[in-house]
Amino acid sequence: MNALISTALAGVVMMFAGLFIRNKxxxxxxAIAALLIVSVANLAELSTIEGGSRTVLGxxxxxxxxxxxxxxxxxxxxxxxxxxxxxxxxVGEHVADYFALVFFILSGITLASSFxxxxxxFLAIEIISIPQYILAGSNKRxxxxxxxxxxxxxMGSFSTGILLMGITLIYGAAGTFNIEELGLxxxxxxxxxxxxxILLAFALSFKVSAAPFHFWTPDVYDGSPTVFTSFMATxxxxxxxxxxxxxxxxxxxxxxxxxxxxxxxxxxxAATLLIGNFTAVFQQSVKRMLAYSSIAQAGFMLFAxxxxxxxxxxxxxxYAAAYSVATIGVFAVTMKLKDYTFDGFNxxxxxxxxxxxxxxxxxxxxxGIPLTAGFFAKYFVLTAAVQQGNLLWxxxxxxxxxxxxxxxxxxxIIAMYFKQGEPATKEEITGGFKVMLVITAAIVILLGVFxxxxxxxx
Amino acid sequence: xxxVWIVLGVLFVFLNIAAGLIWVERRLLALWQDRLxxxxxxxxxxxxxxxxxxxxFFKEDWIPPFADKWVFILAPTVVVASVLMGLAIIPFAPxxxxxxxxxxxxxxxxxxxxxxxxxxxxxWASNNKYSLLGALRGASQMIAYEVFMGLSLxxxxxxxxxxxxxxxxxAQEKIWYVFLQPVGFIIFFIAGLAETHRLPFDIPEAESELxxxxxxxxxxMKFGMFFIGEYLGISLISAMTVTLFFGGWLGPAFxxxxxxxxxxxxxxxxxxILLRASLPRPRYDQLMAYGWKLLLPLVLANLLITGAVALWxxx
Amino acid sequence: xxMSLQQIVFGVLSIISIISALGVILxxxxxxxVLCLIVTFFTIAGHYIMLNAQFLAVVHIIVYAGxxxxxxxxxxMLMNLNAEIEPQKRSWLKYAGAISGGALLLVLxxxxxxxxxxxxxxxxxxxxxxxxxxxxxxxxYVLPFEVSSILFLSAMVGAVVIGKKEGHEx
Numbered sequence: 054m055n056a057l058i059s060t061a062l063a064g065v066v067m068m069f070a071g072l073f074i075r076n077k078x079x080x081x082x083x084a085i086a087a088l089l090i091v092s093v094a095n096l097a098e099l100s101t102i103e104g105g106s107r108t109v110l111g112x113x114x115x116x117x118x119x120x121x122x123x124x125x126x127x128x129x130x131x132x133x134x135x136x137x138x139x140x141x142x143x144v145g146e147h148v149a150d151y152f153a154l155v156f157f158i159l160s161g162i163t164l165a166s167s168f169x170x171x172x173x174x175f176l177a178i179e180i181i182s183i184p185q186y187i188l189a190g191s192n193k194r195x196x197x198x199x200x201x202x203x204x205x206x207x208m209g210s211f212s213t214g215i216l217l218m219g220i221t222l223i224y225g226a227a228g229t230f231n232i233e234e235l236g237l238x239x240x241x242x243x244x245x246x247x248x249x250x251i252l253l254a255f256a257l258s259f260k261v262s263a264a265p266f267h268f269w270t271p272d273v274y275d276g277s278p279t280v281f282t283s284f285m286a287t288x289x290x291x292x293x294x295x296x297x298x299x300x301x302x303x304x305x306x307x308x309x310x311x312x313x314x315x316x317x318x319x320x321x322x323a324a325t326l327l328i329g330n331f332t333a334v335f336q337q338s339v340k341r342m343l344a345y346s347s348i349a350q351a352g353f354m355l356f357a358x359x360x361x362x363x364x365x366x367x368x369x370x371x372y373a374a375a376y377s378v379a380t381i382g383v384f385a386v387t388m389k390l391k392d393y394t395f396d397g398f399n400x401x402x403x404x405x406x407x408x409x410x411x412x413x414x415x416x417x418x419x420x421g422i423p424l425t426a427g428f429f430a431k432y433f434v435l436t437a438a439v440q441q442g443n444l445l446w447x448x449x450x451x452x453x454x455x456x457x458x459x460x461x462x463x464x465x466i467i468a469m470y471f472k473q474g475e476p477a478t479k480e481e482i483t484g485g486f487k488v489m490l491v492i493t494a495a496i497v498i499l500l501g502v503f504x505x506x507x508x509x510x511x
Numbered sequence: 512x513x514x515v516w517i518v519l520g521v522l523f524v525f526l527n528i529a530a531g532l533i534w535v536e537r538r539l540l541a542l543w544q545d546r547l548x549x550x551x552x553x554x555x556x557x558x559x560x561x562x563x564x565x566x567x568f569f570k571e572d573w574i575p576p577f578a579d580k581w582v583f584i585l586a587p588t589v590v591v592a593s594v595l596m597g598l599a600i601i602p603f604a605p606x607x608x609x610x611x612x613x614x615x616x617x618x619x620x621x622x623x624x625x626x627x628x629x630x631x632x633x634x635w636a637s638n639n640k641y642s643l644l645g646a647l648r649g650a651s652q653m654i655a656y657e658v659f660m661g662l663s664l665x666x667x668x669x670x671x672x673x674x675x676x677x678x679x680x681x682a683q684e685k686i687w688y689v690f691l692q693p694v695g696f697i698i699f700f701i702a703g704l705a706e707t708h709r710l711p712f713d714i715p716e717a718e719s720e721l722x723x724x725x726x727x728x729x730x731x732m733k734f735g736m737f738f739i740g741e742y743l744g745i746s747l748i749s750a751m752t753v754t755l756f757f758g759g760w761l762g763p764a765f766x767x768x769x770x771x772x773x774x775x776x777x778x779x780x781x782x783x784i785l786l787r788a789s790l791p792r793p794r795y796d797q798l799m800a801y802g803w804k805l806l807l808p809l810v811l812a813n814l815l816i817t818g819a820v821a822l823w824x825x826x
Numbered sequence: 827x828x829m830s831l832q833q834i835v836f837g838v839l840s841i842i843s844i845i846s847a848l849g850v851i852l853x854x855x856x857x858x859x860v861l862c863l864i865v866t867f868f869t870i871a872g873h874y875i876m877l878n879a880q881f882l883a884v885v886h887i888i889v890y891a892g893x894x895x896x897x898x899x900x901x902x903m904l905m906n907l908n909a910e911i912e913p914q915k916r917s918w919l920k921y922a923g924a925i926s927g928g929a930l931l932l933v934l935x936x937x938x939x940x941x942x943x944x945x946x947x948x949x950x951x952x953x954x955x956x957x958x959x960x961x962x963x964x965x966x967y968v969l970p971f972e973v974s975s976i977l978f979l980s981a982m983v984g985a986v987v988i989g990k991k992e993g994h995e996x
Binding site for chain 1: 939940969970977983
C-alpha cells in the first residue's frame with residue numbers, strides 16, 4: 054500500500070513541479086528524488102508485514118513477493134531515469150507531466166503486483182495503459198508518434214473491453230470478485246468461468262504483446278518517442294506480466310481448469326517465440342529489432358505463466374530484472390546515436406569503447422549468454438517448464454529460438470567491433486552517462502553470477 | 512384515474528404557459544425598454560399569442576433540399592420531449608406530481624442533458640456553416656454548464672439527504688434552501704440560463720454573428736417547436752429553482768399550495784426576461800473561461816464546505 | 827405459455843437494443859451510427875431499471891447519452907465524416923474479420939449454452955437503490971473507488987499533454 058500511495062503522490066508532486074520549476078534539468082532531479090523516496094517507502098513496508106502477507110479491505114494483498122517486485126520495478130525505473138532522463142526534455146515541453154505519467158504507470162504496476170480482487174486487476178491494467186497511450190503520442194512534431202498513440206489507444210481499449218467481459222463472466226460464475234474466493238475448477242467446470250478465463254487470457258496476452266495479439270507492438274514501439282519505448286518495452290511489460298501471473302496462479306489453479314488454459318497459453322507461447330524471433334531476424338533498424346525482441350522475450354516470460362511452481366515465481370522476478378535493465382541499457386545507447394539502423398553502430402568500439410563494451414554486455418544478457426543475468430533468467434523459467442512435465446516440446450522450441458535470437462543480437466556486436474564506420478552521436482557523451490552505463494552493466498553481470506542476491510529475498 | 516388527470520393537467524398548463532410567454536416576454540421587454548410592445552390584437556394585445564401560433568401552424572413545412580431529412584425532423588422534437596419529461600418529476604403540491612421518483616433530481620439532470628441533442632443535431636442536419644458553428648458552440652456550452660448545474664444541486668441533496676423532490680420540498684419546512692445554499696442557488700440559476708441558451712447566454716443562436724445559429728434553416732412549426740421548447744425550458748428551470756431553493760409549494764396558508772408554487776415560478780420567469788432585457792452577450796471564450804475557471808472552483812468549494820458543516824453539525 | 831409483463835418488457839427492450847446495436851455497425855452514415863448507439867444506451871438503461879437499479883440507469887443516461895455521445899457527434903461534425911469519405915477496406919480483410927469474429931462467437935455460444943448462473947442472494951435486488959449503492963461504494967468498495975481517481979488524474983494529465991499547444995520557447 055505504501056508503494057501505491059507514494060507513487061500516486063509522487064505523480065501529483067511532479068505535476069506541481071512543472072508549475073513551479075522552470076529549469077527542465079531540475080525537474081529530472083525532483084523525479085529522481087521522488088523515486089528514491091518511493092523506493093524507501095516501499096521497502097519500509099517489509100517490516101510491517103507479519104505472517105507473509107497483509108490484505109487491505111479485501112482488495113489488495115501486500116506480500117514479500119509484491120514488495121520485491123515493486124522494488125525491482127522502481128530500481129529499473131531509477132536506472133532508466135538516470136540513463137535516459139535527459140531525453141525527456143527533447144520530446145516536448147511538458148517534461149514534468151511526462152514524469153508524472155511515468156509515476157502513474159508505476160502506481161498501476163504496484164497494483165498489478167498486489168491486487169487480490171478482479172476489480173483491482175482492471176484498475177491496475179487501465180492505470181498502466183492510459184498513460185502509455187499518451188506517452189506514445191507525446192511527440193507532436195511527427196505524425197508517426199500520433200499514429201502510434203491512436204493505434205495503441207484503439208486496440209488497447211478494445212482489449213480492455215475484452216478484459217472486462219472476461220471479468221464479468223467470471224463474476225457471473227463465481228459470484229465474487231475476490232480471487233482467493235473464486236474457487237474455480239475444483240469439481241465441475243462452469244462454462245461461464247471457462248469463457249471468462251479465455252477472454253482474460255486474450256486481453257492480457259494483448260497487454261504483454263504475445264502472438265497472435267502482437268500486431269500493435271512494432272508500430273507502436275517504432276512510432277513512439279524512443280525514450281518512452283524504452284520504458285514501455287521493459288518496466289511496463291514486466292508489470293503486465295506480474296498481473297498475468299497473479300491472476301492465473303492465484304485464481305485459476307484448480308486442477309480441472311488449469312489444463313484448459315495451460316494448453317491455450319502454451320500455443321500462444323509457441324507462436325510468440327516463433328514470430329518474435331523470426332521477424333526480428335529481418336529487421337534493419339535496431340529500434341524495430343528491439344521491438345520484435347521484446348515480443349520474443351515475452352514468449353520466454355510466458356513460461357512463467359504456464360508453469361505453476363516456485364521456479365516460475367523466481368524465474369519471473371529474475372527475468373523482469375534482467376530483461377528490463379539490459380533493454381533499458383541498449384535503448385539508452387541507441388538514443389545517443391543518430392542512425393538507429395545496424396549500420397549506425399558500425400565501428401562504435403573504436404570511437405566509444407565504453408559504450409560498445411556495455412552494449413555488448415546488455416546484448417549478451419538479452420541473448421542469454423552465461424555469466425550474464427539473462428542466462429539464469431532463461432534457465433529458471435525453462436526449469437519451471439521442465440518441472441511441469443508435459444511441456445518438454447515447448448522447452449525444446451524455446452532453446453532453438455534462443456539460438457536464433459543470438460543471431461540478431463550478435464549483429465549489434467559484429468557491427469560495433471568488426472565493421473568500419475564513423476558512428477555519429479547526437480550529442481556529447483558525458484562522463485556521468487558512461488559511469489551509469491558501467492554500473493548498469495555491472496548489475497547485469499552481478500545478477501548473472503549471483504542470482505541468489507534477488508531470489509533469496511522472496 | 513386521478514393520475515391521468517394530473518398528466519393531462521401538467522401538459523395543458525405548461526403548454527399554455529409556454530404559449531402565453533410569447534405575450535409576457537414581449538410586453539415585459541417593452542416595459543423595461545420603454546416601449547409599448549404588442550398592444551393591438553385583443554385586450555392588452557393578448558391575441559398576439561393566437562396570431563403567432565396560427566402563423567407558425569400555417570406556414571409551409573419546408574425542409575431544405577440540402578438538409579439531412581430525418582435528423583432535421585428529429586432535432587426539434589428532442590428539445591420539447593426532453594423538457595416535458597423533465598417536468599414530470601416536479602411536485603406542484605402535495606400529491607400532485609406525475610412521477611414521484613426516488614432519483615427525481617438525477618432524472619431532471621438526465622433530461623436536461625438530453626436537450627443538447629436538439630441543438631447539435633439541428634445544426635448539423637441543416638448543412639449550413641452558421642448552423643454548424645452554432646451547434647458546436649451549443650454542444651460545448653451545454654456540456655460544460657451541465658457539470659456545474661449537477662454539482663450546484665448536490666449541496667441541496669446533502670442537506671435534505673434525498674434525491675426525491677417531494678422530500679426535498681418537505682425538508683424546507685423550516686427554512687428555504689436559498690438561505691442555506693446561496694452559492695448553489697446562484698450557480699444553478701446561471702447554469703440554467705446557459706442550459707436553456709437564453710440571453711445573455713444565447714451564444715448558439717447569436718443573431719448578430721450567426722444569423723440564428725443552429726435553427727437558421729428552420730421555419731414553420733419545426734421552428735415553433737424550438738420556440739416552445741425554449742419557453743418550456745425557462746418554465747422548467749424556474750419551477751426547479753422554486754422546488755429546490757424556494758420551498759416549492761410551501762407558503763402561508765391563505766393561498767392553496769399550487770398557487771404559491773406558480774406565483775414563485777412566475778417570479779423567476781420574470782427574472783429570466785429581465786436578464787434578457789438588461790445584460791449583453793459575452794463572447795464564446797469568455798463564457799467558457801467564466802464557467803471552468805470561476806464557477807467550477809466555486810461550486811466545488813461550496814460542496815466541500817456544505818459537506819464539512821453537515822458532518823460537523825451531525826457529530 | 828403465459829408471459830409475465832416483465833418478460834414482455836424484457837423481450838421488447840432486448841430486441842430493440844440488438845437491432846439498434848446492429849444499426850451502429852451496419853449504418854454507412856456515422857451520424858446514424860451515433861443515433862443508433864444512443865438508442866442502445868437508452869434500452870440498456872431500461873434494463874437497469876428492470877433490475878431495480880434506478881440510479882445506475884439515470885447515471886448511464888447522463889454520462890453516456892448526455893455527455894459522451896454528444897462529444898462523439900461533436901467530433902464527427904468537426905471531421906465532416908460521411909459515407910463517401912469512408913475508406914474502402916480490402917475485401918479479404920472484411921472476410922477474415924467476419925470469419926474470425928464468427929468463430930469466436932460460435933465457440934462462446936457453444937460453451938455458454940450449458941451455463942447456469944448462480945442465483946442472486948436475497949436482498950440483492952435492493953442494492954441498486956441510491957442509498958444502498960452509496961453505502962456499499964464507500965465501505966466495501968472504497969479502495970477501488972479511491973484508486974480510480976489515479977486513473978482519472980492520469981487521463982486528465984494526458985488530455986492536457988495531448989491537447990495543449992507546443993509553444994515557441996526555445
